[in-house]
Amino acid sequence: MKRFSIFAVVLVTALTPAIKASEQLIPTAASCSACTPGNCVCATGCGCALTGHDYFTHAPIGVMGDHIHHKGGLMASYRYMFMSMQRNYNGDSQISDAAARAGYMMNATEMDMQMHMLGVMYAPTDQLTLMLMGNYLDSSMPMVNMMGVKNTMRSSGYGDTTLSAYYSLFKERNSSAHVGLGLSIPTGSIDEKMPNGLHMGYPMQLGSGTWDLKPSITWLGHTEDWSYGGQFSAVIRLGENDNGYTLGDRISATGWISRRLSARSSVSLRLVATSWSNVDGSDSKMPVTIMGGPMAAPVDPDAQGGSRVDLALGLNLWHTESGARFAIEAGAPVYQKLDGPQLGTEWFMTAGFQFGW
Numbered sequence: 001m002k003r004f005s006i007f008a009v010v011l012v013t014a015l016t017p018a019i020k021a022s023e024q025l026i027p028t029a030a031s032c033s034a035c036t037p038g039n040c041v042c043a044t045g046c047g048c049a050l051t052g053h054d055y056f057t058h059a060p061i062g063v064m065g066d067h068i069h070h071k072g073g074l075m076a077s078y079r080y081m082f083m084s085m086q087r088n089y090n091g092d093s094q095i096s097d098a099a100a101r102a103g104y105m106m107n108a109t110e111m112d113m114q115m116h117m118l119g120v121m122y123a124p125t126d127q128l129t130l131m132l133m134g135n136y137l138d139s140s141m142p143m144v145n146m147m148g149v150k151n152t153m154r155s156s157g158y159g160d161t162t163l164s165a166y167y168s169l170f171k172e173r174n175s176s177a178h179v180g181l182g183l184s185i186p187t188g189s190i191d192e193k194m195p196n197g198l199h200m201g202y203p204m205q206l207g208s209g210t211w212d213l214k215p216s217i218t219w220l221g222h223t224e225d226w227s228y229g230g231q232f233s234a235v236i237r238l239g240e241n242d243n244g245y246t247l248g249d250r251i252s253a254t255g256w257i258s259r260r261l262s263a264r265s266s267v268s269l270r271l272v273a274t275s276w277s278n279v280d281g282s283d284s285k286m287p288v289t290i291m292g293g294p295m296a297a298p299v300d301p302d303a304q305g306g307s308r309v310d311l312a313l314g315l316n317l318w319h320t321e322s323g324a325r326f327a328i329e330a331g332a333p334v335y336q337k338l339d340g341p342q343l344g345t346e347w348f349m350t351a352g353f354q355f356g357w
């Protein structure tokens with residue numbers, strides 16, 4: 001429960017008018033004086049045709065593909081993501097190690113995942129923005145068997161690469177919307193092995209092994225002090241990978257609201273609901289028991305699906321003239337229901353830099 005008290009403190013702080021009153025609100029003047037072609041969507045906030053980078057209208061850093069650029073706009077970004085899983089769930093209840101091992105030989109006790117994401121955006125026209133995103137993953141998963149013997153799995157390397165196109169539906173002074181379609185290219189390994197040569201579980205593999213479609217639709221709106229928006233997105237797996245399985249499809253809906261603190265900073269609150277399916281098929285190189293069943297839940301294709309609702313708080317800092325932004329967002333599930341036994345998410349964070357030209 002203590003993590004929610006942190007949420008409450010930041011939220012109350014964000015909504016306190018006293019903080020805002022102490023800062024000069026000059027986004028319009030600052031943006032318009034730095035008005036150059038090819039910048040972010042911020043045009044709507046300014047009153048001039050093309051503006052500097054008033055990142056106020058952007059979504060929290062954990063949202064991908066949240067904005068498009070004006071013609072000629074270029075952006076580079078780096079994001080770091082961390083996710084901590086510390087307990088097993090069956091349905092919406094936490095279960096013990098022994099329960100997570102029932103029917104198997106061993107169980108995962110926790111998992112940490114780190115991801116480094118590098119992205120480049122370019123807009124050939126005012127309507128169309130293209131994005132290329134690659135990532136590097138680093139995961140660890142300690143396991144324990146019924147004798148109490150522990151063994152930690154580790155995997156790291158390049159993940160899948162996504163090429164996306166975002167197309168403007170409309171752009172008005174205080175709101176805009178766009179659709180996106182990404183194609184995930186299977187550059188990440190699905191052959192991550194344990195020392196005995198067998199494959200590690202599905203959550204430890206670096207890629208999906210399939211070409212995946214990533215459609216999305218995003219809406220953004222703002223007033224002088226508030227910005228808000230929503231996004232629906234999905235991951236649709238095409239076909240079966242070389243190891244004989246398909247990761248589950250995923251669908252996600254998120255909505256956020258940001259409060260301006262100054263001309264160059266804001267805080268945000270975001271809700272995300274995600275649902276994903278079990279693995280279809282199975283990897284025959286993953287370990288099995290003498291009975292032929294999966295050795296542990298992470299290698300069980302039927303213990304991979306679930307749904308989750310997360311609440312996240314964010315902080316955004318930017319420099320309008322140079323087009324630089326630093327943002328951080330951290331959150332935790334308020335609800336999760338997993339096809340168990342499966343490790344549940346404890347908390348997560350995303351931090352990133354963006355540079356727009």
Ligand SMILES: [Cu+2]
Pocket residue numbers: 040067068069075121356
């Ligand atoms: Cu951008």
